Amino acid sequence: MTRKYEAxxxxxxxxxxxxxxxxxxxxxxxMEKAGxxxxxxxxxxKRKFPTAPRHVESGYFVSIQxxxxxxxxDTLRGKLKLNDNVYQQYYQRR
Numbered sequence: 001m002t003r004k005y006e007a008x009x010x011x012x013x014x015x016x017x018x019x020x021x022x023x024x025x026x027x028x029x030x031m032e033k034a035g036x037x038x039x040x041x042x043x044x045x046k047r048k049f050p051t052a053p054r055h056v057e058s059g060y061f062v063s064i065q066x067x068x069x070x071x072x073x074d075t076l077r078g079k080l081k082l083n084d085n086v087y088q089q090y091y092q093r094r
Contacts, residue, residue, distance in 0.1 A: 002037075002067050004094040009080070010059040012087040013046070020046070020060045023085050028064070034076050036068040059087050065094070 011023050018026075020043070028038060044061040068076075073091065080086045 002069050004039075004065070004067050005073065006092050006094050007064045007066065008088075008090040008092075009062045009064065009086060010088040011062065011085055012056055013060050013085070014056065014058075016085060018085070023060075024062050027062070027080070027083075027086070030079065031064070031066060031076060034068075034072045034079075036066045036072055036076070038064065038066045040065040056087060 009027065011020060013020050013023070016023075024041065024043060028041060031038060040063075042063040044063060046058055046060050048058045049056070077089065077091070080089055
């Protein structure tokens with residue numbers, strides 16, 4: 001059963017050679033490879049955090065709306081958790 005989700009992914013671009021656009025395209029490619037149907041990708045840009053958790057002052061925010069089943073979402077969540085470029089990830093059903 002597929003459901004619609006929205007993901008808020010925060011990328012840590014500090015000291016990285018890849019641009020934020022390359023990181024977003026890499027993540028979206030991984031999502032499509034996992035069998036997810038992407039509907040919309042909004043790059044919200046770089047924003048500062050009110051506090052500096054884990055010595056990271058800002059992050060690049062990306063909002064992705066997609067359609068997926070629960071198993072593929074769990075697989076993606078685990079894969080992105082191992083990605084050093086992904087600082088935080090949140091998922092919400094629409």
